[in-house]
Amino acid sequence: EMSWQHLDIATEELAHGRVAEGIEPGDRVAILSRSRAEWLLADLAILKAAACSVPVHADAVVADIAHMLRDSGARLVFVQDENQAARLEPVLGDTAVEKMVLMVGPAQKQGQLRWEDLRSAGRAHQAEYPDAGVSWDTAHVALCGEDIAESLRASRNVIRQVHLAT
Numbered sequence: 001e002m003s004w005q006h007l008d009i010a011t012e013e014l015a016h017g018r019v020a021e022g023i024e025p026g027d028r029v030a031i032l033s034r035s036r037a038e039w040l041l042a043d044l045a046i047l048k049a050a051a052c053s054v055p056v057h058a059d060a061v062v063a064d065i066a067h068m069l070r071d072s073g074a075r076l077v078f079v080q081d082e083n084q085a086a087r088l089e090p091v092l093g094d095t096a097v098e099k100m101v102l103m104v105g106p107a108q109k110q111g112q113l114r115w116e117d118l119r120s121a122g123r124a125h126q127a128e129y130p131d132a133g134v135s136w137d138t139a140h141v142a143l144c145g146e147d148i149a150e151s152l153r154a155s156r157n158v159i160r161q162v163h164l165a166t
Helices: 004-020 037-048 062-072 082-094 115-128 136-144 146-165
Strands: 028-032 052-056 076-079 099-102 112-114
Touching: 004 037, 004 115, 028 037, 028 062, 037 052, 037 076, 052 062, 062 082, 076 082, 082 099, 099 115, 112 115
Parallel strands: 028 052, 028 076, 076 099, 099 112
Antiparallel strands: none
16 A cells, blocks of 8 residues: 555655666656556656656567667666566667666666666665756646646646645
8 A cells, every 4th residue: 555645755766766867858768567556656757757658568569569669769668577578688779778677576687777776776866966856847847848837737736725625
């Protein structure tokens, strides 16, 4: 079970971890996993870091996965476990993928990171650069422009006020 506060902390750490790994606003980050809590956390953290999520179906054939990674230009990919990582190994050289994050299991090869190692790197990055621009507001501006981001902030404030009034 995870509270909203824990979800926010986890996505903040993962977003900072991505920034520490060199992911910049607008970069593509792929997710190759079955539905699980880490999938949602990865997706939200990608958005929080103002990157673009590239969901890849866990049962897709390797040739299709390679095409999606190449076509999207994804620089980082989250994989469910070492089995998914092993499926990708033969095709990674033909893609822009620089790192692979394993949601579960050990990172055994160069270019692989464990989920907890990315969160740890995120905590260190956040401590050193607390104002690194990793937040929902900066993501909205980076992805949508200031006008749309301002509308989103206003909408969110109205929702909060309605929630507090009830």
